[in-house]
Amino acid sequence: MRAFAKYAEKGLTIAADGAWSVFRRINRVRPRSSFTPKWSDKPLLKSWQKSKPTLGWPRTTDSLCPKCVREARREILDGKRDVSVLLTEKVGEIKAQIIERDGQVWMVKDCPTHGHFEDMMAIDSKFLAHIETMFPGRDIPAHNDEKLHNHGSSTIKYGRGSVLTVDLTNRCNMMCDPCFMDANQVGFVHELSFDDVKEILDNAISIKPRRQLSVQFSGGEPTLSPCFLDAVRYAREVGYNSVQCATNGIEFAKMLSLQ
Numbered sequence: 035m036r037a038f039a040k041y042a043e044k045g046l047t048i049a050a051d052g053a054w055s056v057f058r059r060i061n062r063v064r065p066r067s068s069f070t071p072k073w074s075d076k077p078l079l080k081s082w083q084k085s086k087p088t089l090g091w092p093r094t095t096d097s098l099c100p101k102c103v104r105e106a107r108r109e110i111l112d113g114k115r116d117v118s119v120l121l122t123e124k125v126g127e128i129k130a131q132i133i134e135r136d137g138q139v140w141m142v143k144d145c146p147t148h149g150h151f152e153d154m155m156a157i158d159s160k161f162l163a164h165i166e167t168m169f170p171g172r173d174i175p176a177h178n179d180e181k182l183h184n185h186g187s188s189t190i191k192y193g194r195g196s197v198l199t200v201d202l203t204n205r206c207n208m209m210c211d212p213c214f215m216d217a218n219q220v221g222f223v224h225e226l227s228f229d230d231v232k233e234i235l236d237n238a239i240s241i242k243p244r245r246q247l248s249v250q251f252s253g254g255e256p257t258l259s260p261c262f263l264d265a266v267r268y269a270r271e272v273g274y275n276s277v278q279c280a281t282n283g284i285e286f287a288k289m290l291s292l293q
């Protein structure tokens with residue numbers, strides 16, 4: 035009985051593969067127009083309309099010199115260069131080679147000023163090759179975000195993201211050693227006002243195709259922000275499908291202990 039079920043399952047899989055392949059061919063010869071979802075001004079792409087970047091290796095890619103980037107950041111913060119150079123110049127950009135070496139994948143690059151850099155991209159080249167084969171192709175081209183996302187040569191060109199993370203505050207009621215934000219340990223408080231939060235949420239939700247399916251409030255400890263509850267309420271009001279909170283839970287535990 036088990037063997038029969040196994041063969042039946044195999045047969046169904048082969049039949050479904052065949053039917054899908056025929057359907058795709060017919061659809062390619064007589065394509066139906068794609069529909070335009072409400073979160074986009076342009077129709078969705080058919081699978082064969084999706085382009086792919088050059089994958090595999092060896093290949094040349096765009097990269098950054100880590101030292102040039104640090105120097106440029108310092109000069110901008112010190113007022114020696116205007117921040118607009120990030121839009122008008124290719125600050126720190128260099129070419130890099132992606133190569134396979136001893137079963138691993140490495141990025142190697144040379145900066146004319148700072149010399150040679152190497153970064154490991156994958157400890158298992160076969161696994162990375164497998165991941166690359168699963169790339170479905172580029173998503174719908176970005177539109178409606180020219181002003182918000184003018185990042186020079188790093189401007190986002192395609193598609194959507196998934197989670198918009200908004201750091202409400204760098205304060206925290208803990209002081210963990212490996213804190214990803216150095217919360218409570220930098221000597222200053224950086225906290226968004228409710229107007230700041232509204233502007234971020236309004237801007238993000240106006241982009242087409244809509245990038246963020248959900249919003250995550252983070253920090254520091256987001257529940258310490260005076261506008262935490264207002265921010266959650268506003269995010270739901272303007273249409274984020276889900277609203278998450280990256281919290282250590284202490285404030286919630288305090289509330290529960292009072293009940």
Ligand code: SF4
Pocket residue numbers: 206207208209210212213214215216217253254255282
């Ligand atoms: S933000 Fe998170 S990791 Fe950082 S101190 Fe607070 S609880 Fe710890």
